[in-house]
Amino acid sequence: MxxxxxxxxxxxxxxxxxxxxxxxxxxxYTQKGVNPLEVVIVDDNPVPTGREFSEEYTKIxxxxxxxxxxxxxxxxRAYARENKEVPFDSFFKTTLLKNVRTHGHSGTGxxxxxxxxxxxxxxxxxxxxxxxxxxxxxxxxxLRKCSMIIKEEGRRIAAIFPYIQWISKEKIxxxxxxxxxxxxxxxxxxxxxVQGSNMCIRLDLLEGIGGFDENLHSATDRDIMIRLLSFxxxxxxxxxxxxxxxxMVLHYADQPDRVTNNKKLKKWGLDTFYSKWKDRFPxxxxxxxxxxxxxxxGYEYES
Numbered sequence: 001m002x003x004x005x006x007x008x009x010x011x012x013x014x015x016x017x018x019x020x021x022x023x024x025x026x027x028x029y030t031q032k033g034v035n036p037l038e039v040v041i042v043d044d045n046p047v048p049t050g051r052e053f054s055e056e057y058t059k060i061x062x063x064x065x066x067x068x069x070x071x072x073x074x075x076x077r078a079y080a081r082e083n084k085e086v087p088f089d090s091f092f093k094t095t096l097l098k099n100v101r102t103h104g105h106s107g108t109g110x111x112x113x114x115x116x117x118x119x120x121x122x123x124x125x126x127x128x129x130x131x132x133x134x135x136x137x138x139x140x141x142x143l144r145k146c147s148m149i150i151k152e153e154g155r156r157i158a159a160i161f162p163y164i165q166w167i168s169k170e171k172i173x174x175x176x177x178x179x180x181x182x183x184x185x186x187x188x189x190x191x192x193x194v195q196g197s198n199m200c201i202r203l204d205l206l207e208g209i210g211g212f213d214e215n216l217h218s219a220t221d222r223d224i225m226i227r228l229l230s231f232x233x234x235x236x237x238x239x240x241x242x243x244x245x246x247x248m249v250l251h252y253a254d255q256p257d258r259v260t261n262n263k264k265l266k267k268w269g270l271d272t273f274y275s276k277w278k279d280r281f282p283x284x285x286x287x288x289x290x291x292x293x294x295x296x297x298g299y300e301y302e303s
Contacts, residue, residue: 218269
């Protein structure tokens with residue numbers, strides 16, 4: 001088998017098809033020296049009453065076809081020089097799904113749609129899921145580095161997280177962290193630097209912890225990291241978490257329709273997050289977490 005044991009999952013919504021095609025998916029199709037087992041794109045745009053698909057679905061499909069012809073063929077020619085037996089149709093094989101679960105809610109239902117599609121199709125403990133937001137992008141070499149770590153570590157590896165660069169209109173920040181920084185307490189108090197787009201997690205672990213929590217409007221990355229890291233600590237402590245100590249993902253925080261900019265949705269998300277987790281951590285950690293939420297989002301907790 002010439003495919004690398006990675007599936008890339010992109011959820012797209014809010015009519016961001018142009019960003020999906022020309023930023024996010026393009027950055028996937030230009031990854032060199034690697035051939036993901038599958039690229040799964042989930043359409044989370046609203047479906048009009050009486051219709052089977054959203055109004056963006058056909059545009060997404062056409063955009064994929066154009067990108068495969070104009071961009072992926074160049075990547076394929078370089079790859080095929082060393083892997084002549086790989087046909088183009090199986091190179092970065094791409095599947096477009098519609099979200100059949102919760103819509104909105106920071107893409108949780110769309111991600112779960114992809115996770116359970118992959119669970120039914122592949123051997124879970126041999127596949128990793130690399131998530132990418134439709135307005136973010138991978139830097140060259142990211143998927144190859146992930147694949148090398150997975151093949152090197154075998155079944156001892158649980159997840160891989162590279163540094164991420166946060167880009168907004170006001171500033172550019174790089175989040176650097178170590179394996180020791182990634183623990184449940186750190187994600188309850190704040191976030192050391194893991195967004196959806198710099199997650200590469202083993203499929204059987206994602207499925208085993210129930211995927212993403214579709215009740216959350218925000219803080220979905222912190223919630224799944226608490227559950228993932230707690231599960232590994234309590235049940236499979238022999239599994240490794242690996243950090244790639246260089247920026248491999250660019251996260252664009254400049255879209256006006258981000259959940260972070262919507263105080264109502266952000267409050268709903270944090271209310272649910274604290275209702276779920278505040279009694280499972282020391283009270284001092286809860287106070288620290290609230291202070292951060294107040295400082296960053298103007299959040300006020302109500303019991």
